[in-house]
Amino acid sequence: MPECPELHLAGRYINETCGGLVFEGGVQRSAVGRGPEALVFRFGMSGSFRLCEASSPPRHAHLRFFTRESPPRALCFVDPRRFGTWRLGEAWQPDRGPCVLLEYPAFRENVLSNLEDAAFDKPVCEALLNQKYFNGIGNYLRAEILYRAKIPPFEKARTVLEALKHREQNSSLTLSKKLKLKRDNPDLLELCHTVPMEVVAVDKNLFDPSDSDNYAAFKNWLQCYLVPGMSSLRDRNNRTIWFQGEPGPMAPKGQKSRKKHAHLKADPEAPTPMVTTRASKRRSGGAEEPPKPAVKEEEEKAVPDGPRKGRARGKKKVAAPPTLSEPDAPVRAKRNRTSARRGRGAAPAV
DNA sequence: CCTCAATGCCTTTCAGGCCTTGAGGT
Numbered sequence: 001m002p003e004c005p006e007l008h009l010a011g012r013y014i015n016e017t018c019g020g021l022v023f024e025g026g027v028q029r030s031a032v033g034r035g036p037e038a039l040v041f042r043f044g045m046s047g048s049f050r051l052c053e054a055s056s057p058p059r060h061a062h063l064r065f066f067t068r069e070s071p072p073r074a075l076c077f078v079d080p081r082r083f084g085t086w087r088l089g090e091a092w093q094p095d096r097g098p099c100v101l102l103e104y105p106a107f108r109e110n111v112l113s114n115l116e117d118a119a120f121d122k123p124v125c126e127a128l129l130n131q132k133y134f135n136g137i138g139n140y141l142r143a144e145i146l147y148r149a150k151i152p153p154f155e156k157a158r159t160v161l162e163a164l165k166h167r168e169q170n171s172s173l174t175l176s177k178k179l180k181l182k183r184d185n186p187d188l189l190e191l192c193h194t195v196p197m198e199v200v201a202v203d204k205n206l207f208d209p210s211d212s213d214n215y216a217a218f219k220n221w222l223q224c225y226l227v228p229g230m231s232s233l234r235d236r237n238n239r240t241i242w243f244q245g246e247p248g249p250m251a252p253k254g255q256k257s258r259k260k261h262a263h264l265k266a267d268p269e270a271p272t273p274m275v276t277t278r279a280s281k282r283r284s285g286g287a288e289e290p291p292k293p294a295v296k297e298e299e300e301k302a303v304p305d306g307p308r309k310g311r312a313r314g315k316k317k318v319a320a321p322p323t324l325s326e327p328d329a330p331v332r333a334k335r336n337r338t339s340a341r342r343g344r345g346a347a348p349a350v
Numbered sequence: 351c352c353t354c355a356a357t358g359c360c361t362t363t364c365a366g367g368c369c370t371t372g373a374g375g376t
Contacts (some may be wrong), residue, residue, distance in 0.1 A: 046359050046370075060370080081359060081369040131359090140357055218357090225357090238365075240355080 044083020152248030
């Protein structure tokens, strides 16, 4: 099997000292044949890497890299929901802007010099998920950033960002006063850098719900997202935005703000939770649709470089009986989505 | 037991699908 001397993981090189790694999993043959290029992984909502004994991989370890030790270990790409992807090559795909973590000056410039873009007509909470400008910001980060900036999520993005531009151009302040202002009151774009930095600075996998310690640390780090007492609304993309205080002028009408019950964190200051029905009617997947025939799956596997098939499969059957998902079978080649997808989404928006 | 929501992103795009798990309601 082909070897890969190093893995390029979300901008970091991980050099294993165990004499090389061997692929197992759904990497395309044609891609592997190109040689030892960098593999860039994008973690989906639930994906992570875990190093473990090769003989006892965790569930949902869909891709494994074995060491040559004895006994061998396996670096496992654990991804229960199979939302993660990987691709060869290191560059951002063209539609993504500069990274909020590693390219902060360019990121800032890219936003402030393009404020006429229609992307900024939207509420700031929606604009923050636009990876063309906010490469790396995901749902929980936008909540944490706006909360710390004390900006209503449904304030118009351009209004918020134009104000930053004016503050930047205010030359009446001395340099030291500007620096102090910056330190004491980081603006929205600065927070887009510093808040994610807090997350990656922790030398733990904060996103692994199966690791109770790390996950508790992550939950504890959150100040707004999923926090009892905070309000939430669905944005126009049907994603939940968590916030405190007023939602802002562009808030969707006819939607009641929900507040989280105090299950996770005791919050004596939290007002009585407003009990409303679930605002979202977003359909859940899987359970309503019967599994696709194996033949179809094999067809898709056979042409990994062919034209990409759309993922939308039309309206779901309403009355289809729920199907029990099988326990994670090790060679379950249901659909080689990970390798067959276009090489996009290299940056984990977190 | 059932429904919904979850750290994203894709396209047959502007909403539903991809997928599994766990919480919460009945």
